Amino acid sequence: MYKPLVASYGLIVLVIAVIAVVGQPRIGSHPAGPAARFDTERAWAHLMNLDRLTREGGGRAVGHRGHEEVVSYIEKTFQQSGFVCRRDRFKDMFGGEMTNVLAELPGRDSEVVVLGAHHDAEGGGPAVVDGLTGVAVLLETARVLRESSLREQGTGVPVRQKGILFASWDGESFGCAGSSHFLQRDGRTAPRVRAALSLDSIGWKDGSPVVHSPRYSDRFGRTHAAPDWLVWSVIRSGRGAGVSAPLGDRYLSLPYQVATRMIDLGYYSDDRPFVLAGIPGVFVADFSLSHFYPHYGSAQDTIEQVDRGSLGSAGRLVTAAVSDLASAESLPAGEPEYLMLPSPLGWVRLTGSEIRMLAPLLLLPGLLGLMRARAGAKGILALGLFIVLATLFLYGVLRIDAVVFGVLGAPVLLAAPLLTLRHEGGLNGFLVSLTPLLLSSMLLLPMLGGAHEGRFMMGGRGSICLVLLAVLGLALACDRLAARRRRSVAGRLAQAEL
Numbered sequence: 001m002y003k004p005l006v007a008s009y010g011l012i013v014l015v016i017a018v019i020a021v022v023g024q025p026r027i028g029s030h031p032a033g034p035a036a037r038f039d040t041e042r043a044w045a046h047l048m049n050l051d052r053l054t055r056e057g058g059g060r061a062v063g064h065r066g067h068e069e070v071v072s073y074i075e076k077t078f079q080q081s082g083f084v085c086r087r088d089r090f091k092d093m094f095g096g097e098m099t100n101v102l103a104e105l106p107g108r109d110s111e112v113v114v115l116g117a118h119h120d121a122e123g124g125g126p127a128v129v130d131g132l133t134g135v136a137v138l139l140e141t142a143r144v145l146r147e148s149s150l151r152e153q154g155t156g157v158p159v160r161q162k163g164i165l166f167a168s169w170d171g172e173s174f175g176c177a178g179s180s181h182f183l184q185r186d187g188r189t190a191p192r193v194r195a196a197l198s199l200d201s202i203g204w205k206d207g208s209p210v211v212h213s214p215r216y217s218d219r220f221g222r223t224h225a226a227p228d229w230l231v232w233s234v235i236r237s238g239r240g241a242g243v244s245a246p247l248g249d250r251y252l253s254l255p256y257q258v259a260t261r262m263i264d265l266g267y268y269s270d271d272r273p274f275v276l277a278g279i280p281g282v283f284v285a286d287f288s289l290s291h292f293y294p295h296y297g298s299a300q301d302t303i304e305q306v307d308r309g310s311l312g313s314a315g316r317l318v319t320a321a322v323s324d325l326a327s328a329e330s331l332p333a334g335e336p337e338y339l340m341l342p343s344p345l346g347w348v349r350l351t352g353s354e355i356r357m358l359a360p361l362l363l364l365p366g367l368l369g370l371m372r373a374r375a376g377a378k379g380i381l382a383l384g385l386f387i388v389l390a391t392l393f394l395y396g397v398l399r400i401d402a403v404v405f406g407v408l409g410a411p412v413l414l415a416a417p418l419l420t421l422r423h424e425g426g427l428n429g430f431l432v433s434l435t436p437l438l439l440s441s442m443l444l445l446p447m448l449g450g451a452h453e454g455r456f457m458m459g460g461r462g463s464i465c466l467v468l469l470a471v472l473g474l475a476l477a478c479d480r481l482a483a484r485r486r487r488s489v490a491g492r493l494a495q496a497e498l
Contacts, residue, residue: 037144038140038141038144038312038315038316038319039140039144040308040309040311040312040315041308042140042143043136043137043139043140043311043312043315044136044308044311046077046135046136046139046140047128047132047133047136047203047303047306047311048303049073050070050073050119050132050135050136051126051128051132051302051303053066053069053070053073054066054070054121054126054127054128054132055126056069057069057070058124059121059123059124059125059126059127060119060120060121060127060131061120061121061122061123061124062092062096062097062098062120062170062171063096063097064124067119067120070119070135071087071099071101071119071168071170074101074119074135074139074168075087075101077139078101078103078139078142078166081103081139081142081143081146081147082146082150083103083104083105083142083146083166084103085101085102085103086101086102086103087099087100087101087102088100088101088102088178088181088182088186090177090178090181090185092171092174092177093174098120098170098171098177098178098181099170100167100168100169100170100178100179100181100182101119101167101168102165102166102167102168102182102189103142103165103166103167104163104164104165104166104189105142105145105146105149105160105163105164105165105166106163107160107161107162107163107164107326108160108161108162109161109162109163110163110192111161111162111163111192111193111194112162112163112164112165112189112192112193112194113162113163113164113165113193113194113195113196113197113322113325113326114164114165114167114193114195114196114197114274115138115141115142115164115165115166115167115196115197115198115199115318115322116138116166116167116168116169116179116196116197116198116199116270117131117134117135117137117138117167117168117169117198117199117200117270118131118134118135118168118169118170118171118172118173118178118200118269118270119131119132119135119168119169119170120169120170120171120172120173120174120178121173122173122297125297125298125299125301126299126301126302126303127297127301128301128302128303128305128306129201129202129203129204129286129293129295129296129301129305129306130200130201130293130296130297130301131172131200133199133201133202133203133204133306133311133314134198134199134200134201134202135168135199136203136311137199137202137203137311137314137315137318138166138168138199140315141166141315141318141319141322142164142166144319145164145319145322145323148323160323160326160327161326161327161328161329162194162325162326162327162328163192163326164322164326165189165193167179167182169182169270172200172269172270176268176269176270176272176273178270179198179270179272179273179274180273182273183273183274183277193274193279194279194280194331195230195279195280195281195325195331196270196271196274196279196280196281196282197234197271197281197282197283197284197318197321197322197325198269198270198271198281198282198283198284199283199284199285199314199318200269200270200283200284200285201285201286201287201293201296202284202285202286202310202311202314203286203306203307203310203311203314204286204293204295204305204306204307204310205305205306205307205310206291206307207286207287207291207293207307207310208244208245208250208286208310208313209238209243209245209284209285209286209310209313209314209317210245210246210247210248210249210250210284210285210286210287210288211231211234211235211238211245211246211247211248211282211283211284212247212248212269212282212283212284212285213225213226213230213231213247213248213260213282214260214265214267214268215260215261216268216272216275216276218276223261224275224276224278224336225261225275225336226271226275226280226281226282226336227280227332227333227334227335227336227338228334228335228336228338228349228351229280229331229332229334230280230281230282230325230334231247231282231338231340231349232340232347232349233321233324233325234282234284234317234321235247235340235347236324237317237320237321237323237324237325238316238317238320238321239346240320240324241316241317241319241320242316243313243314243316243317243320245284245317246340246342246347247340247347248260248288248289249288249289249290249291250288250290250291251290251291252288252289252290253340253342254339254341255289256288256289257339257340259289268283269283269285270283271283280331280334284314284317284318286310286314335351337351338350338351
């Protein structure tokens with residue numbers, strides 16, 4: 001009885017292992033190496049200087065002296081590293097003057113990869129982890145990658161394929177005002193951007209780098225997220241630099257992926273405007289669902305909360321990630337629907353097409369078990385519920401289209417009536433055998449129109465779930481009533497025989 005089940009599970013594991021080895025996205029690689037070694041002590045020195053300017057200037061809110069002095073320090077540091085940088089000034093919604101500071105490292109072609117952090121802060125608080133640590137890492141990464149490019153040119157090794165734009169954004173606390181302004185108004189650089197990384201809230205004690213790729217909603221309700229290859233590239237680059245950076249959360253990565261794809265959790269960084277503009281973007285932070293920074297936005301967000309080791313880990317990660325991305329001759333289109341799974345082989349990426357391939361295999365053990373155990377109506381009903389929940393997950397969470405329903409549901413929809421009628425018989429067995437068909441057909445309704453834009457019809461995802469639960473409850477109630485009726489009839493027959 002168990003051999004077919006063991007074989008089917010073994011086949012699933014084998015397919016996932018093959019995907020883990022040969023199915024991962026591949027882009028060009030140019031590891032940072034010794035010539036691009038991130039110097040944690042230099043980044044720490046920048047952080048101390050930025051913190052001092054913030055305290056002496058009364059904070060970094062727009063209009064405060066500390067804001068202007070921090071901007072001047074960033075500009076001066078870029079220039080000392082050999083960059084020709086520029087200030088991009090603009091007005092916020094209240095008329096205050098904001099300033100982005102931009103420095104570009106040219107590549108062999110015109111395309112650029114963006115590495116950004118934000119220097120603004122609300123009010124007069126210190127906001128060290130929420131902003132300054134990212135700027136400190138940005139400044140050191142810029143110096144390191146420029147020096148490594150000069151060494152490459154000096155030894156005849158070609159420079160990186162793509163340019164790198166180092167951006168210190170203003171107005172992140174006001175809806176990513178600085179990065180949004182750049183994309184909307186910078187006709188010289190913005191059209192050339194092919195990927196964007198953002199640094200936010202890194203370097204705090206007990207923290208470690210995590211890659212974030214939440215779904216962002218635009219004003220039309222459509223959701224957007226980074227494709228699989230960018231997330232995978234950053235994770236892989238970090239591993240090459242000796243930094244483990246999971247997707248979303250160190251302990252709850254899968255719940256994070258499900259949660260961020262079903263609902264808007266309300267957190268963001270300066271990757272958001274890029275993602276909404278169709279440019280792949282992620283942000284790196286030390287906070288996560290299970291390990292949130294406790295001093296965010298408070299007066300306790302001081303330099304005493306920063307750990308050199310954590311700051312260095314984030315620096316090594318982004319230095320390697322940006323160098324690898326900029327060194328790729330071309331960047332793939334990728335897939336927006338995917339799951340990242342931890343495994344003994346490292347992180348495994350499953351795309352929507354690969355999940356479609358696995359869907360029938362995941363169904364196989366259940367079918368074999370039902371056929372071997374001669375399952376009755378309740379078993380068929382349970383399998384129907386499994387199909388419904390699996391299809392809801394695949395579509396509602398991963399936005400995989402209705403083709404999955406056909407691949408996943410067809411075998412059961414064909415087998416359920418036959419198995420049920422064979423082992424149950426009668427009207428009750430026939431009705432119960434139709435339950436998977438009724439429930440699964442309900443899933444097709446929201447997939448008609450608007451499905452590829454990530455929108456449900458019939459009042460949204462919640463109403464669909466309520467309808468499904470109501471139908472399921474009705475089916476279970478009918479089955480329970482039928483069971484009671486059978487027991488009652490059997491009892492009366494037994495009494496009559498006595």
